[in-house]
Amino acid sequence: MNPAAPSPAITASGLRKSFGEKVVLDGVDLSVAEGTVFCLLGPNGAGKTTAVQILSTLLPADGGQVRVAGHDLVREPDAVRAAIGVTGQFSAVDGLLTGRENLLLMASLHHLRGAEGRRRAQDLLRRFDLVEAADKRASTYSGGMRRRLDLAMTLVGEPRLIFLDEPTTGLDPRSRRTMWQIVRELVRSGVTIFLTTQYLDEADELADQIAVLDQGRIVATGTSAELKRRVPGGHIRLQFTEEAPLAAAEQLLEEASRGEGLALNVPGETNVRALRALLTRLEQASIEVEGLALHTPDLDDVFFALTGHAAAESPATEDDGASTNEPASASADKPATTAASARDAASSHVPPQQPSTPNASAPKEPTR
Amino acid sequence: MSTLTFAARDSATMLRRSLLHTVRYPVTIIVSLAVPALLLLLFVGVFGGALGTGATPSGGKYIDYVVPGILLMSVGYGASSTAQAVNRDMTEGIIARFRTMAISRSSVLTGHVAGALIRTLLSAVLLVGVALAMGFRSSAGVTEWLAAAGLVALLSLALSWLAVAVGLAAGTIEGTASFSLVVQLLPFVSSAFVPTGTMSGSVRWFAHNEPFTSIIDTLRGLLTGSAIGHSGIVAAAWCVGLSLIGYVWAGMQFKRGASR
Numbered sequence: 001m002n003p004a005a006p007s008p009a010i011t012a013s014g015l016r017k018s019f020g021e022k023v024v025l026d027g028v029d030l031s032v033a034e035g036t037v038f039c040l041l042g043p044n045g046a047g048k049t050t051a052v053q054i055l056s057t058l059l060p061a062d063g064g065q066v067r068v069a070g071h072d073l074v075r076e077p078d079a080v081r082a083a084i085g086v087t088g089q090f091s092a093v094d095g096l097l098t099g100r101e102n103l104l105l106m107a108s109l110h111h112l113r114g115a116e117g118r119r120r121a122q123d124l125l126r127r128f129d130l131v132e133a134a135d136k137r138a139s140t141y142s143g144g145m146r147r148r149l150d151l152a153m154t155l156v157g158e159p160r161l162i163f164l165d166e167p168t169t170g171l172d173p174r175s176r177r178t179m180w181q182i183v184r185e186l187v188r189s190g191v192t193i194f195l196t197t198q199y200l201d202e203a204d205e206l207a208d209q210i211a212v213l214d215q216g217r218i219v220a221t222g223t224s225a226e227l228k229r230r231v232p233g234g235h236i237r238l239q240f241t242e243e244a245p246l247a248a249a250e251q252l253l254e255e256a257s258r259g260e261g262l263a264l265n266v267p268g269e270t271n272v273r274a275l276r277a278l279l280t281r282l283e284q285a286s287i288e289v290e291g292l293a294l295h296t297p298d299l300d301d302v303f304f305a306l307t308g309h310a311a312a313e314s315p316a317t318e319d320d321g322a323s324t325n326e327p328a329s330a331s332a333d334k335p336a337t338t339a340a341s342a343r344d345a346a347s348s349h350v351p352p353q354q355p356s357t358p359n360a361s362a363p364k365e366p367t368r
Numbered sequence: 369m370s371t372l373t374f375a376a377r378d379s380a381t382m383l384r385r386s387l388l389h390t391v392r393y394p395v396t397i398i399v400s401l402a403v404p405a406l407l408l409l410l411f412v413g414v415f416g417g418a419l420g421t422g423a424t425p426s427g428g429k430y431i432d433y434v435v436p437g438i439l440l441m442s443v444g445y446g447a448s449s450t451a452q453a454v455n456r457d458m459t460e461g462i463i464a465r466f467r468t469m470a471i472s473r474s475s476v477l478t479g480h481v482a483g484a485l486i487r488t489l490l491s492a493v494l495l496v497g498v499a500l501a502m503g504f505r506s507s508a509g510v511t512e513w514l515a516a517a518g519l520v521a522l523l524s525l526a527l528s529w530l531a532v533a534v535g536l537a538a539g540t541i542e543g544t545a546s547f548s549l550v551v552q553l554l555p556f557v558s559s560a561f562v563p564t565g566t567m568s569g570s571v572r573w574f575a576h577n578e579p580f581t582s583i584i585d586t587l588r589g590l591l592t593g594s595a596i597g598h599s600g601i602v603a604a605a606w607c608v609g610l611s612l613i614g615y616v617w618a619g620m621q622f623k624r625g626a627s628r
Contacts, residue, residue, distance in 0.1 A: 056468045081470040092461035094385070096392045108381040109471050111374070137392070157469070 007070065009034045009161050009192040010055060015064035017050055024050045026216035028064070032209070034160075037183065037193040039207035041200065041302075046213040048196040049089060052165045055194065056086045069161050085159030089166045091146040092153075095139030099130050099149050102138055106156035117156075124152040128182070144175030151182065161192045168202060180205050200302060214307045231297040231305040235267040236278060239291040249287050253278075262290075270294045375472035382479020383486075389453060390487055396449035401491040404442040405498045408434065411561060412502060428592065432506075435499045436587035437560025440580060442495050443520060444551035446488040447527035451544040454480055454535025463536075463622075477532050477618055484528040485521060492520050507593040516590040522607040523583055527551060529614025536621035554580050559588075579606035 010032040017025040024047045032038040040048050053059040055068055057077045066073040069083035094102050100121055107117030125134045128148040133141060138149060147167065154162060164183070168176040183206055187193060197203055203210045204224045211221045220227060228234075240246040240262040249264055250256060256266045268274060275294070282289055297305075390397055408431075416430040457463045457480075466476045496504075508516065534547040557571065558564070558580040567575055575581055582602040589596030 058464060058467055078470045081468055086468040088461055088464060090461050092465035094462055095460065096389050105385060109378060109469055111377065
């Protein structure tokens with residue numbers, strides 16, 4: 001670690017948790033630098049939510065040392081609670097209260113004076129574009145509005161460290177963008193963010209550091225670029241209308257392989273330079289290409305490369321995410337376990353390919 | 369400020385929230401008022417005549433006999449609403465939010481219980497008003513009325529703590545239904561509508577020994593002057609015992625909250 005870097009907001013070593021026979025976290029080590037976005041990336045059932053629940057004092061760990069915001073998690077839970085804010089996977093807003101009342105409730109619980117509480121509530125309503133809906137019941141809010149209110153409630157106490165557990169799961173693209181924008185603004189103001197997500201593009205957009213969690217273990221850490229470099233699967237797909245140019249291209253590009261139909265997959269980088277070089281080669285050889293598509297590594301590729309098995313999606317995921325307008329059902333706090341068992345059933349477990357080098361890439365200095 | 373002041377302040381905040389819920393969702397108070405009022409109409413108007421004065425040991429009016437049991441049912445309906453409200457908090461995730469905040473841990477639950485207490489006493493007062501309008505007459509003086517109010521409050525406390533525990537323990541809102549069923553059905557197998565002496569065999573034994581009978585007998589004694597005997601002590605013991613069980617159980621459920 002860089003000695004000049006500020007003290008870490010979170011350090012965890014050997015974090016373990018089991019529910020009965022089921023091992024959910026199997027010796028997790030984490031270090032989150034202050035003022036950065038740390039992203040825990042993994043499929044459903046990887047243990048992301050459990051990790052957040054432990055780090056935010058909701059669940060006791062079975063083993064391991066954890067310090068959050070400078071306090072020992074077990075000995076000083078209240079000091080930890082005073083420093084953190086948590087926005088869970090399912091919006092924890094009071095549907096019977098209005099947006100403003102929800103914020104005032106938080107202000108009262110943080111023991112703010114009446115005027116100060118009202119001022120902060122009004123600021124947050126404005127900042128989160130909820131002024132018009134401020135005096136409507138939260139149960140009438142759309143999914144995106146509920147998430148925004150949820151996060152606004154978390155911010156009433158001005159926490160230094162915020163846990164965001166899958167903040168955009170089930171949101172429409174526009175609400176996702178808004179949420180990302182909010183997260184960026186928070187980081188600019190010096191807050192540390194601990195984010196979990198199952199979307200690689202989200203980690204890509206926001207995270208300074210990414211840790212890939214699979215079956216309760218961290219299988220890789222690094223920046224987004226570092227992780228992608230380790231992941232094959234990116235390719236340029238060339239589409240042809242006739243067999244002749246396809247065969248010619250196949251001969252020209254030795255590393256390429258045939259795809260479905262009259263298509264050729266050229267593995268490698270998918271950036272502009274690689275694309276230009278490829279097109280130049282084809283043009284010089286006078287090979288007519290009908291069309292092309294870029295395939296960048298996605299979460300599946302990352303998972304396949306890092307763990308040797310695919311990130312099997314639980315079909316329940318999309319359903320859970322889509323129902324953001326409804327109060328979370330009772331299954332709300334269970335998807336982690338159900339998805340895990342579904343995945344175990346769906347794919348035979350292959351041991352991680354590089355168990356001895358889980359932290360191959362050296363931790364980078366925070367970019368901010 | 370001291371920890372205790374914070375605890376009181378947080379509890380007051382939670383109580384305010386609970387009362388605001390009642391105002392926003394008045395169905396809770398309507399149910400615990402309207403259903404017992406309908407039952408009162410049904411029993412007095414429909415069965416009262418057939419049951420006649422023979423049903424009441426003291427030979428008084430049937431409405432005088434039945435009102436204490438109806439009051440108790442109102443408390444039961446109130447407790448069902450409490451269980452549902454707590455369960456909603458649990459499944460909506462707001463309890464998880466509270467648990468990650470540096471607030472008094474007990475305030476989340478005491479707020480619910482205090483809110484339930486106020487709600488129940490309010491509907492009990494309204495119900496007594498309905499009963500008086502329907503011809504209920506009480507021999508009670510101020511002391512007896514206060515004692516009766518105290519007993520209703522004590523019972524409400526016991527059922528509210530149990531309701532909170534059930535609400536936390538139930539995975540879904542449907543899970544609280546069995547609790548509602550028990551508190552709504554138990555009065556029927558008690559001395560609420562007919563004296564337990566008229567029941568047969570094992571039913572009589574059950575009705576005689578279940579908690580609601582001693583509570584109803586005590587209430588009836590206070591309001592209409594019938595003999596209380598040792599029912600008062602038994603009633604108080606049941607209420608205190610059930611309160612403690614509910615309190616401890618609720619505390620355990622609250623602690624393990626997120627692990628489910």
